[in-house]
Amino acid sequence: MIGSLLIANRGEIACRIIRTARALGVRTVAVYSDADAEALHVREADEAVHIGSSPARESYLVGERIIAAARETGAEAIHPGYGFLSENADFAQSVIDAGVVWVGPRPASVRAMGLKDAAKKLMQEAGVPTTPGYLGDDQSPDRLQREADAIGYPVLIKAVAGGGGKGMRRVDQSEDFADALASCRREAAASFGDDRVLIEKYILSPRHIEVQVFGDSHRNVVHLFERDCSLQRRHQKVIEEAPAPGMDAATREAVCAAAVKAAQAVDYVGAGTIEFIADASEGLRADRIWFMEMNTRLQVEHPVTEAITGQDLVEWQLRVASGEPLPRRQDQLSITGWAMEARLYAEDPVRGFLPSIGRLDALDLGEAVRVDTGVEQGAEISPFYDPMIAKLIAHGDTRDEARELLADALDEAVIWPVRTNAGFLVEALDHPDFAAGNVDTGLIAREGEALMPPALPSEEALIEAAAALAPDLPVAGFRLNAPARREGRFLLAGEPIAIDFTDAPLVEVAEPLDSVLITEGGQTWELAPFRATGATGSAAADGAILSPMPGRIIAVEIVAGAAVVKGQRLVTLEAMKMEHSLVAPFDGTVAELNAETGGQVTEGTLLVKVERQEG
Template identity: 75%
Template sequence: MIRSLLIANRGEIACRIVRTARRLGIRTVAVYSDADAGALHVREADAAVHIGPSPVRESYLLGDRIIAAARETGAEAIHPGYGFLSENADFAQAVIDAGLIWVGPDPASITAMGLKDAAKSLMSEAGVPVTPGYLGQDQSGTRLAAEADAIGYPVLIKAVAGGGGKGMRKVDGPGDFAEALLSCRREAASSFGNDQVLLEKWVTNPRHIEVQVFGDGHGNVVHLFERDCSLQRRHQKVIEEAPAPGMYDATREAICDAAVRAARAVDYVGAGTIEFIADGSEGLRADRIWFMEMNTRLQVEHPVTEAITGQDLVEWQLRVASGEPLPQTQEQLSINGWAMEARLYAEDPAKGFLPSIGTLDFFDLGENCRIDTGVELGAEISSFYDPMIAKVIAHGPERESARRRLAACLSDSVIWPLRTNAGFLVKALEHPAFVEADIDTGLVEREGEALMPPERPSGAALTDAAAALAFGGELGGFRLNAPVRSDALFLLNGEAVAISFDPQRAGDREESDEVVLIAEGGQTWRLSPWRMNGVATGGASDGLVLSPMPGRIISVAVGRGDKVARGQRLLTLEAMKMEHGLVAPFGGIVAEFNATEGSQVSEGALLARIDKEEA
């Protein structure tokens, strides 16, 4: 068995590898960039080596520095994780040439499967069904357009060196082909340094089915059954599950056997994934599933396979790399229950899923699911790397129990101040089509609006949070023989809101220094009292609209004398690089308005006064 291992990666996969290596008694070495100096994977490893500045091209993609770090620390082997250099045949060969153990397939296998067109030709020769399309070397626009016409629209243009959803364009008709081809080539050249493309027939009701395969140096190859990765956004996987819903026994046998043939065709050693595209319009028929590509590494979604088989795939990798045979035979492997994985990202669905960068001041994902993460409370999510902060994995005896458990875990998550896609994931898990397993790769695109989480918490959550803030404080109240009611202004994520509440309905909330975090449906909001000069104020009864902080007025929506409704936006204040909408505390007339677009205002400045209309 390998005694010392350098992990040429970062984040959750590095922590994942450390966990298994520690259990096996293997010493681990982490590598890190400037941005990752205080990262969790650095502290969890037995040793760590700094390899360069924060940009990946100056650190994690520098194979020579990683090999030097292995030599410096006495590491015997290098595990690449996934991404970065994991499918770089030149790096794999350099590791081997340096006298180190490469925890991965032979460089020749990586090369054979590295280009989609060459891989498809090889698979076709091996008797593996491939998607109808064009794999030719003639890359002229005229030839490609003619082949697209022959295949029949819609067609899919794919970069031969692509991956991760990049370099892919669906084309619905000949009039759109030329522009889509140019766009695809530009992206492919920028992302992969190769602008060659192939064409595939666009599959109706496409399902993304993949099979986990494993080979050793003794001629053994097995599969560990299939996963369904059909729930995608812009060709990026969102939720994965194993086994695939609606999978017939005959179809499973057919595609798993095809996956094993594919692995044997390239003398595969280690963990790999054979990806198939299925036409789900008539169910998962064996004759309607075709090879797409092979990933010559461990996959992000490998935990769902681990959950249903009871195997540790990183342990398998380390044992195979150490020269041992596969831990189990095909006959010993079986499916136990159902598993689902959601990829939790620091990104804002309300802003086109843009990354949310900053410090995790609050980070709680609960204890009812497996959590694979490389961050912790107080960690910094930087702009240099993929914003995935965790993988949340649920396992149950059947699909519905796994789905419910995963949705509950994500719903209960509390993450602040970064925005995440947890609410979006909950909406996806609870969408009727997903519940009924009526899924395909276009579901998210079709149902986009329905999957967007709410911008504000429910009224009940707001009133409970307001009561939690006000109870026993300056905003509290007490009245004999009548329900206690208060009406006050609060800041919800920096935006003024008027809330009518019962202070005695204080819920079980996270409180700190007169701040409440509201967690609901995977979303987290921060509620605090409206304050001026450090004093809680802003009772809605006075009708005053005050600036909650220094800032600049970037837009005004009303003027003096206008009639407004409760909650209607009056103006927008830009402060702390965020926009804050200030609203009317109740319906009435704008009696005073001191906001001018473009003007700077100080904290506590009186911006407007609303007078209630006389009955």
């Protein structure tokens, strides 16, 4: 067994590899950039080496520095994780040439599967079913147009060197082909430095089925069954599961056998994934599942395979890299239960899934499911890397059990103030089509707004939080034969809101709370007391008192030039059926007064300017 291992990666996958290495007694070496100096993977490793500044191109993508770090620390092997340099055949060869063990496939295998057209030809020669299409050397627009017309529309134009959803165009009719081809080529040239394309039949009810394969240096190859990664957004996987819903034993046997044949065709060693596209318009059938591509590395979604097989795939990688045979024969592998994985990202679905960066002041993902993460409470989500917070993996006896476990874990996740896609994931897991297993790669695009989480907490959650936040708030009125009203004004994620919590039970707290977090449906909001001198800017440090919201002025209790003391009421505003008093932020003099009784004002209007009293 390898004695020491450098992990040429960061975040969640680095921590994942460290966990298995430690269990095997393998010393670990982390590498890190400036942004990751305090990262979890750096602290968990036995040793860590700084390799550059924050941008990945100046650190994690600089192979020479990683190899130098291995030499410096005496690491016997390098594990690339996924992403970064994991499928870079030149880097793999450099590691081997440096006398360091490469925990991955042979560079020749990576090259063989690196170009989609060459890989497809290789698979055809090996007898692996491939999607109907054209991948010839003649790349003239006229030839490509003729081939597309012959295949029949819709077709998909794909960059030969593409990946990550780039360099792909769907074409529904012949007259649109030329423009789509030109656009695809421009993007391919800009992204990959290669504008060659291939054409495939576009599948109208596509399912993304992939098979985990493993080979060793003794020419053994096995599969560890299939995963379904059909729930995607813009060609990026969102939720993965194993096994695939609707996959019968005969179809599974055919697809998994094809995957093993594909791996054998490139003399594969290590962990790999054979990806297939399925036409599921009539369910999963072996004659409608075709090879798409091979990922020559460990996949993000490998934990669902680990869950249903009971195998540690990182351990398999380390044993195979050490020259050992595969830990299990094919007849020793079986499926137990069902597993699902959700990718929890720091992104805001409401704002078009834009990344959300910043400090994780609150992070609690519970203990009900497996959590693979590279961050912890207090960590920073950096703008330099993929915004993944964690992967949550649930395993149950049935698909429904796994799905409900995962939904419950996401529903209760507490993350603040960074925004996440947890609420979106809960909505997706609960969607009737997904719940029934009727999923294809277009589900998210079709459903759109139906998968967006609610913008606000439920009334019940708001009332409960308000009662905890203001248990001794003075009553607001009296009703005959009814309890006095308890209501107040609060800030919900910085926005003013009025809450009537008359019917909420009285709450005892040891001391007043500055705020409370509301967690519901995978989303977290902060509720705080409304204060006229608070965060809305109604009494800024420079003495400018602004209207915190639109409303009507019902009282002005000072005049220009008057002396005021800190906390003195200056103006009373009526808004949202409540009165709000704006007070002096410090002792001083009224230098400016722009408020008059009865006047209507908008949010942010300067009402009073107080000049600080000197001395």
